[in-house]
Amino acid sequence: MQRRDLLKWFGAVPLAGAGAYSGRVLAAPGAPAKLLVVFLRGGYDAASLLVPTSSDFYYEVRPNIAIPKPSADAGAAIALDADWALHPALKDSVYPLFQAGQAAFVPFAGTDDLTRSHFETQDTIELGQAGGHRNYRSGFLNRLAAVLNGAGAGTGPNASVPIAFTDQLPLIFQGDVEVPNIALRNAGKPALDERQSRIIAAMYGRQSLGKQVQEGFATRGEIARNLVGEMAAANRNAVSTKGFELEAQRIAALMRDKYQLGFIDVGGWDTHVGQGAAAGYLAGRFDELGRGLARFASEMGPAWNRTVVVVVSEFGRTFRENGNRGTDHGHGTVFWVLGGGIQGGKVAGEQIALRAPTLFQNRDYPVLNEYRAVLGGLFARMYGLNARQLDAVFPGTAAKGLGLV
Secondary structure, eight states: OOHHHHHHHHHHSOOOOTTTTTTSOSSOTTSOOEEEEEEETTOOOHHHHEEOTTOHHHHHHOTTTOOOOSSSSTTSOEEOSSSOEEOGGGTTTHHHHHHTTOEEEEEEEEOSOOSOOHHHHHHHHHHOOSTTOOOTTOOHHHHHHHHHHGGGSSOSTTOOOEEEOSSSOOGGGOSSSOOOBOOOOOOOOOSSOHHHHHHHHHHTTTSTTHHHHHHHHHHHHHHHHHHHHHHHHHHTTOBOSTTHHHHHHHHHHHHHHTOSEEEEEEOOOOOSSOOOSSSSHHHHHHHHHHHHHHHHHHHTGGGGGGEEEEEEESOOBOSSOOTTSSOOBOSOEEEEEEOTTSOOSEEOSOOOOOOGGGSBTTTBOOOOEEHHHHHHHHHHHHHOOOHHHHHHHSTTOOOOOOSOO
């Protein structure tokens, strides 16, 4: 979708004003709110998505992968406020939503899980349970569906009917409520395969840079072989961003008319090596994801005004780049919140200046906005849930209102 088309569509659909939902829930009676959770499996680099442009330390410790400060340059970050900017790959997709007050970002978000394990932390988030207790038959979206539907569990005109857009039912939807799942499969390819790498190496074979090119590809291949197993496992069979725009269109067709609670996971975010900056591997993933989210927004039509999309990941990545021009497993991340009826156009939640002393364990974003509290605050405003109902979804957690709904 082109930016001009998206803005034209915005002009045809009434937007919620800044205080449109003050004192009431997102959706009126008889029109249940819709929720889509998008899980970026692999731990995406949030500091490349939401760029801390007021932090000189960011540019000091990322000499090769920092996103340039806002300027007239096409590869520069897009200023959102005095402290934050957006990756330029999202200029024509998510940024127009932000300008329209229909997108917001929550930095320093995440869980108190400190393992930095994809599997452990993904499980922690999907289960949404208190303390060390783990019931793998009770995911938080299933508990939300149970609360919203009561004994009816998905029946009646005001039901919140759930669905997972995955090939297997994910942990987040495990539980007492029956949830269907529909596989959406699209396989992405690496930017350069082995044949293409050999061709490029041969081009430089008789030139002065030939040895360096050969050594570079050899090192790249060795590292890739070591990491491919981890990348595949971290994705947990999630779809890739390649073709996500088409998948988002299909998801919208189902959620627009039939389903109210949806989940999709997207893999390919474990960027230990060569993640790139304004261009490159990660920029390509952001572009594909952004176009998919913008297409979802447009395809939802009038239902977009009562829809909330939350984009999460199991953790962020190291604030400093590593020796392979990538980033390693971190802690705090950035959540995205989108929707036609949200009070967006801002960077929300508790924040802190990013300097060496403020990093968690001298390496990562700290978690200042705990994910269950943030999501609980959104659900309370979306559905008008009381304290008892919220405790059924996120036991032992006080909801944190961020003024987004």
